[in-house]
Each structure stands twice: as C-alpha cells, then as structure tokens.
Amino acid sequence: MMLTVLGASGTYPRPGGACNGYLVQEGETNLVIDLGNGCLSRLRMAVEFTELSAVLITHMHIDHFADLYPLYYALRFHPGKPWGLRLLLPEGGLSLVGRILGEDARAHLPRVFREEALCSGNIYQIGDVYVSAFPTSHPVEGYAVRVEGKGWSLAYSSDTGPTPHLVEAARGVDLFICEATLPASYQEEASHGHMTSHQAGEAAEAAGARRLLLTHIWPTFEPVEILAEAREVYHGEVEVAREGMVLRLGGADVA
Numbered sequence: 715m716m717l718t719v720l721g722a723s724g725t726y727p728r729p730g731g732a733c734n735g736y737l738v739q740e741g742e743t744n745l746v747i748d749l750g751n752g753c754l755s756r757l758r759m760a761v762e763f764t765e766l767s768a769v770l771i772t773h774m775h776i777d778h779f780a781d782l783y784p785l786y787y788a789l790r791f792h793p794g795k796p797w798g799l800r801l802l803l804p805e806g807g808l809s810l811v812g813r814i815l816g817e818d819a820r821a822h823l824p825r826v827f828r829e830e831a832l833c834s835g836n837i838y839q840i841g842d843v844y845v846s847a848f849p850t851s852h853p854v855e856g857y858a859v860r861v862e863g864k865g866w867s868l869a870y871s872s873d874t875g876p877t878p879h880l881v882e883a884a885r886g887v888d889l890f891i892c893e894a895t896l897p898a899s900y901q902e903e904a905s906h907g908h909m910t911s912h913q914a915g916e917a918a919e920a921a922g923a924r925r926l927l928l929t930h931i932w933p934t935f936e937p938v939e940i941l942a943e944a945r946e947v948y949h950g951e952v953e954v955a956r957e958g959m960v961l962r963l964g965g966a967d968v969a
Contacts, residue, residue, distance in 0.1 A: 715740045715866045715963050717889070718760050720753040722955035724895050724908075724930035725777050727752055731957050733777035734930060736870065736891065740863045743767045743841030747859065747870055751780035754788075756957060763788050764796045767841045770832065771803035772872035773856030774810050779803070782811055782827075786819075789826045801827040802838060802845075804855045832857050834879075848883040850874035852907040858883040866963040869923070871914075873930065875907050881921045888963045890923035891955065893930035898943045911940040915948035929955040 716739045721732030732752025737760055738745040744761050746753075746769045757763065763785060771779045782801075789796055801808065808829045812820040830838075834857065838845045842864070847857040851874050860869045860883045869884035871892040884890045894914040896904045904910045909917070911928070918926040926948055931940050937954040944952050 715863050715868075717868065717961045717963075718756075719929075719955045719957055719959040719961075720746075720756045720760075721748075721750050721957060722929045722931070722959075723777075724893065724932045726933060728933045731933075732756060733780065735781070737761065738843065738861055738868075741842045743843055745770065745840050745843060745845075745861070747861070748772055748778045748872070749781040749785065750777045754781040754784050764792065764794070766799060768800035768802060769827075770840075770845065770859065771801070771807060772832075772859065772870070773850070773852060773854050774804055774807050775854060775856075775873065778873070779807075779811065786811075786823065786826055790822055797826045798828045799826065800830060800840070802830045802832045804857070805831040805833070846883070848879040849877075850879070850907075851877040860884070860887065868963070869921075871909070871917075873908060875905065875909060876913050876917065880917050884918065884921035884923050886922050887924065889925045889927060889961065890918050890921065891927045891929055892918060894928040894940050894944060895930050895932055897935055897939060911943035912947050915944035915946065915952070918944075918948045918950065918952075924950055926950060926952040927955050927961070928952065 718737040720735030733750025734748040735753030736747045834849045846860040850856040867887040868889040869887045892914040895908040898912040
C-alpha cells in the first residue's frame with residue numbers, strides 16, 4: 715500500500731503547504747481521506763481525479779473538506795461527465811457543502827457525488843480496502859478511521875481530543891496518523907477537541923501502533939518541538955507528516 719500526504723497543516727496552511735488530506739492507493743483503489751484547502755493540486759500530481767474510487771471526509775470543518783469545491787467543478791465540467799463519485803461523509807454533509815453554492819450548482823451536487831453517510835461502527839468496502847469508523851471527541855460530528863488491506867493497516871485520528879475510541883481505532887496498526895495540534899504545555903487549550911504532542915504519543919503507545927505519523931500541527935508551532943515531545947511518551951518510530959511525503963507500509967519513505 716502507498717500513502718501520499720496531500721496536506722498536513724492544522725486549520726490553515728504553512729507557506730507552500732496545504733491542509734488535511736491523504737491518498738491511499740492499493741492495487742486499482744484510489745481512496746482520498748479528507749480533502750482540505752490546497753490538496754487537489756497535490757492529488758493531481760499522484761493520480762487523476764477521474765480515477766478516484768472514493769473520497770471520505772471525516773468531519774465538516776473547512777480545513778478537511780474545502781477542496782471538495784474545486785473537485786466538484788472539475789468533475790461537473792469534465793467532457794466525459796465522470797459523475798457519481800462515491801463520497802462518504804457525516805450525514806447531511808453534502809447539504810452543508812451546497813449552502814454557499816448557487817441553485818444550479820446545488821442541483822448538480824447529488825449527481826456529481828454519490829453521497830453515503832459515515833457512521834460509527836460501520837465497515838465500508840472501497841475497492842480493495844475496508845474502512846471502519848470510530849466517533850471522535852470534537853465540537854462537530856466526526857470520525858477517526860481504520861483502513862485495512864491485504865497484510866497492512868493504518869488509522870487516522872481526524873480531529874479529536876483523547877478518547878478510548880481513538881485507541882480502539884489504532885489498535886495494533888502498522889501506521890497511526892494522529893493529530894498533534896499543540897505542544898504538551900497547551901493541554902488546557904487542547905481540551906476543546908484537539909490533541910497535544912504528548913496525548914498523540916500516549917494514544918499511539920496505548921494502541922500499540924507500530925509507527926506514528928504526527929499531523930495537523932498548527933503553523934504557529936515548530937514541528938521539530940512537537941516531534942521531540944511525542945518521542946518522550948511513544949517508543950516506536952515517529953515522524954512528522956509533510957506535504958508530498960510518500961510512505962509504503964513495510965518499505966522505505968520516498969520524498
């Protein structure tokens with residue numbers, strides 16, 4: 715399996731960066747998990763949007779779904795009309811996306827995207843992979859996801875505060891992509907639905923995840939400091955996600 719980091723910044727991008735987005739590729743399956751602002755152009759460097767199997771949006775905050783808008787227009791006005799792209803997101807999510815669109819654009823949304831509600835406890839088959847959803851602790855409805863294929867597994871925290879569901883989602887995975895929005899000293903600020911460096915490391919340690927990839931670090935803070943703090947409590951391999959990073963489970967990273 716190959717994972718490409720499309721965006722890794724929390725809330726707003728670093729210079730030259732993008733917000734949250736990941737491309738999972740297994741065989742002929744191309745699954746996008748979150749598509750924040752700046753991700754679509756990076757996605758197109760890896761795979762064409764007409765070749766996507768599905769897009770999964772973990773929760774309806776703009777830094778996780780903003781590039782659904784350019785993706786919608788790219789699909790809608792493509793001469794081949796490759797409509798009906800499977801879109802998994804919290805119930806009512808597509809209606810929310812349509813609120814800022816004009817009447818004609820809203821009418822085309824359910825034609826361009828084939829909406830499917832993301833629900834806790836459900837398992838979704840997307841081509842060659844299986845996705846399980848786990849509730850997060852965040853101000854809006856959201857889900858951490860566990861993605862499994864033949865001989866590999868990964869988990870993605872989405873945005874969340876500490877919760878037993880997160881440890882359950884990441885239990886024994888090969889790779890745990892976990893938000894580490896804030897330094898350890900900001901635990902009070904993180905209590906409103908985010909994680910500190912220590913909390914991300916502790917969740918990975920409790921889950922027995924084999925490898926930890928820190929993401930959603932606010933651009934206010936230095937990733938090297940977040941990384942050092944996570945290493946204080948997590949004893950496996952850990953690194954910081956960066957745009958363009960490619961990881962193969964069981965193999966080496968490719969810049």
